[in-house]
Amino acid sequence: MAIRNVGIWIVVLLLMMLFQSSISEDPRWAAKRKRMSEKVRKMFYHAYDNYMTHAFPYDELKPLTKSYTNSLVELGNLKLEHLSQEYNGSALTLIESLSSLVIMGNNSEFERAVLWLSENLSFDVDARTNLFECNIRVLGGLVSAHILATDSTNRMVQGHYKNQLLVLAEDLGRRFLPAFNTPTGLPYAWVNLKYGVMENETTETSTSGCGSLILEMGVLSRLTGDPRYEFSAMRALRTLWGMRSSLNLLGTTLNVETGEWIEYSSGIGAGVDSFYEYLLKAYILFGSDELWSMFQPAYLAVQKYLRHGPWYHEADMRTGMATYWQLTSLQAFWPGLQVLAGDVSGANSSHREFFSVWKKYGVLPERYLLDHQIIHPTEKYYPLRPELAESTFYLYQATKDPWYMDVGESIIDSLNLYTKVEGGFASIKDVTSMELEDHQHSFFLAETCKYLYLLFNDSFLVGRNYVFTTEGHPLPVLRAWHDRLPDTYIPSTHTYSIENGGREKGVSAMSLQICPATNLNHRDGYEEHVESVCHIRDLVNNHRCFNDEDCGVDATSCRQRSCSIAGFCGLWLLT
Numbered sequence: 001m002a003i004r005n006v007g008i009w010i011v012v013l014l015l016m017m018l019f020q021s022s023i024s025e026d027p028r029w030a031a032k033r034k035r036m037s038e039k040v041r042k043m044f045y046h047a048y049d050n051y052m053t054h055a056f057p058y059d060e061l062k063p064l065t066k067s068y069t070n071s072l073v074e075l076g077n078l079k080l081e082h083l084s085q086e087y088n089g090s091a092l093t094l095i096e097s098l099s100s101l102v103i104m105g106n107n108s109e110f111e112r113a114v115l116w117l118s119e120n121l122s123f124d125v126d127a128r129t130n131l132f133e134c135n136i137r138v139l140g141g142l143v144s145a146h147i148l149a150t151d152s153t154n155r156m157v158q159g160h161y162k163n164q165l166l167v168l169a170e171d172l173g174r175r176f177l178p179a180f181n182t183p184t185g186l187p188y189a190w191v192n193l194k195y196g197v198m199e200n201e202t203t204e205t206s207t208s209g210c211g212s213l214i215l216e217m218g219v220l221s222r223l224t225g226d227p228r229y230e231f232s233a234m235r236a237l238r239t240l241w242g243m244r245s246s247l248n249l250l251g252t253t254l255n256v257e258t259g260e261w262i263e264y265s266s267g268i269g270a271g272v273d274s275f276y277e278y279l280l281k282a283y284i285l286f287g288s289d290e291l292w293s294m295f296q297p298a299y300l301a302v303q304k305y306l307r308h309g310p311w312y313h314e315a316d317m318r319t320g321m322a323t324y325w326q327l328t329s330l331q332a333f334w335p336g337l338q339v340l341a342g343d344v345s346g347a348n349s350s351h352r353e354f355f356s357v358w359k360k361y362g363v364l365p366e367r368y369l370l371d372h373q374i375i376h377p378t379e380k381y382y383p384l385r386p387e388l389a390e391s392t393f394y395l396y397q398a399t400k401d402p403w404y405m406d407v408g409e410s411i412i413d414s415l416n417l418y419t420k421v422e423g424g425f426a427s428i429k430d431v432t433s434m435e436l437e438d439h440q441h442s443f444f445l446a447e448t449c450k451y452l453y454l455l456f457n458d459s460f461l462v463g464r465n466y467v468f469t470t471e472g473h474p475l476p477v478l479r480a481w482h483d484r485l486p487d488t489y490i491p492s493t494h495t496y497s498i499e500n501g502g503r504e505k506g507v508s509a510m511s512l513q514i515c516p517a518t519n520l521n522h523r524d525g526y527e528e529h530v531e532s533v534c535h536i537r538d539l540v541n542n543h544r545c546f547n548d549e550d551c552g553v554d555a556t557s558c559r560q561r562s563c564s565i566a567g568f569c570g571l572w573l574l575t
């Protein structure tokens with residue numbers, strides 16, 4: 001199977017996952033599904049209603065004092081410098097809740113929110129915001145909600161809706177553009193919505209800051225017909241990819257004016273995470289070979305240099321030598337990405353390790369020292385992050401193994417036990433004492449509640465095909481946006497029937513197609529061997545495997561490969 005068909009197969013798999021969920025409802029689990037999705041719905045409304053009562057139209061809720069914070073200007077700003085006195089909030093939590101309201105079937109509240117925002121939201125404010133955060137939360141929330149509002153199957157805002165959210169999104173997108181005006185095309189991390197890039201603005205940004213814009217800005221271009229947004233995001237991505245080392249690793253922070261690295265240590269957590277995520281998801285959404293030709297080597301390099309069994313450490317991008325042996329809570333998204341990439345077995349083992357740390361503390365600490373098996377002394381917090389729930393959702397979709405529902409239940413129970421207060425859900429300041437902090441992050445509504453809900457009730461996904469942004473906002477996979485998607489893969493125009501492969505327990509159909517053992521060389525017409533993204537051996541112990549788990553799934557047969565006594569991976573039973 002040639003690599004260029006991979007996108008189609010990802011889409012087919014997603015469709016199969018969706019149809020499968022609608023067809024094979026196991027009565028034993030129906031009661032649990034109903035009970036748990038009801039519980040999550042209550043959590044969402046507890047968070048949402050408290051926000052609307054005590055914080056709306058400001059940005060986020062402070063659940064302990066039942067007050068608000070205008071946090072959009074604080075996001076990503078650890079030193080809290082240059083904070084604007086003028087900025088009075090953008091209803092951030094409401095924007096972030098829009099797609100969750102639709103997924104939970106609350107069209108009337110969605111409609112009310114859309115109308116309020118249409119009339120009252122303005123970005124002409126003196127607010128220095130983090131481009132990355134503003135993009136994933138605000139622009140992503142708006143374009144996703146615009147698409148949902150114009151989707152006739154949602155039967156809403158008919159008549160009232162005149163693309164106001166798209167007008168807002170485009171206005172915001174235009175305010176992003178000055179950030180990209182650099183010699184390298186890499187965007188500044190900070191942009192003032194009213195005045196553009198400020199004088200003496202810092203030139204330092206992160207890999208995820210430059211590399212996680214293409215989904216939202218690409219969709220904005222396709223919705224408006226104005227190519228500048230996609231062009232800017234894509235140019236930044238190309239520059240960033242051009243800065244990779246000979247090992248195909250990237251650092252964490254860089255200078256946007258010079259295009260030089262500042263921090264050479266490379267990982268999959270904070271500062272980098274969504275760069276990998278957006279290469280694959282943008283490939284699924286837009287189907288361009290260029291994106292795949294970045295994702296494949298980038299993912300391989302992570303598996304080669306950063307993986308240690310089910311764990312991922314950091315390494316120097318120049319040498320591949322390990323730098324930090326730390327697990328960060330943000331890394332827990334990785335198993336979800338691995339499911340999309342077809343490596344369900346790798347996703348499963350890494351997810352289990354994250355869940356074991358969750359169980360050890362009751363929630364996931366922000367940073368955990370792998371070499372000492374203890375929590376980082378100053379990063380003991382858990383700010384209601386979604387990543388473990390997100391990966392659990394993907395793994396359940398791919399495997400239908402009810403064990404993942406138990407994981408979801410355990411996450412839900414912990415959240416209710418430790419973080420629920422009268423005024424909403426509060427972040428945890430210290431997971432060893434469960435002391436709370438007066439902050440309910442908007443991503444709790446955009447992601448944590450959404451993924452937990454979808455784990456138990458995925459009716460929103462049936463017959464449709466979405467990519468979720470890194471902030472959990474759904475974007476539809478559409479033929480019109482996709483470089484190669486044929487008619488037959490669009491659910492609305494074709495009924496796809498599930499007949500063959502890919503449903504073998506624990507194996508993703510994608511692993512069959514996304515990990516080709518050979519690749520057709522078009523120029524010379526022969527099949528050449530390519531490295532697969534699925535089965536990369538560990539580097540420890542001289543490239544030898546210890547057990548079958550280290551060997552991944554075979555690309556062509558979808559079977560778990562085994563580890564020989566001598567420590568080599570292979571399909572020994574078949575060859």
Ligand SMILES: *[C@@H]1O[C@H](CO)[C@@H](O)[C@H](O)[C@H]1NC(C)=O
Pocket residue numbers: 086087088125
């Ligand atoms: C923000 O609120 C303050 C106090 O209510 C008000 O004086 C100020 O004009 C507002 N600023 C903007 C930009 O609306």
Ligand SMILES: *[C@@H]1O[C@H](CO)[C@@H](O)[C@H](O)[C@H]1NC(C)=O
Pocket residue numbers: 033034037103104105106457458459
């Ligand atoms: C799933 O969610 C949808 C939308 O919220 C709802 O209409 C449906 O009844 C739910 N299904 C179950 C089994 O709870």
Ligand SMILES: *[C@@H]1O[C@H](CO)[C@@H](O)[C@H](O)[C@H]1NC(C)=O
Pocket residue numbers: 045048049105106107108109
């Ligand atoms: C929608 O949300 C509003 C606000 O929380 C609530 O009052 C209403 O009951 C919800 N409707 C449905 C159908 O869930």
Ligand SMILES: *[C@@H]1O[C@H](CO)[C@@H](O)[C@H](O)[C@H]1NC(C)=O
Pocket residue numbers: 115116117119120
């Ligand atoms: C816009 O905000 C004002 C003030 O809060 C409110 O009275 C008005 O109803 C809002 N518009 C909509 C459409 O909700």
Ligand SMILES: *[C@@H]1O[C@H](CO)[C@@H](O)[C@H](O)[C@H]1NC(C)=O
Pocket residue numbers: 199200
């Ligand atoms: C920018 O920084 C330089 C050097 O630190 C300083 O002299 C200048 O006043 C600053 N300009 C502004 C507008 O802050």
Ligand SMILES: *[C@@H]1O[C@H](CO)[C@@H](O)[C@H](O)[C@H]1NC(C)=O
Pocket residue numbers: 344345348349399401505506507
């Ligand atoms: C996940 O790992 C567990 C424990 O190692 C194993 O029992 C299960 O079959 C695995 N599932 C998949 C889908 O690989």
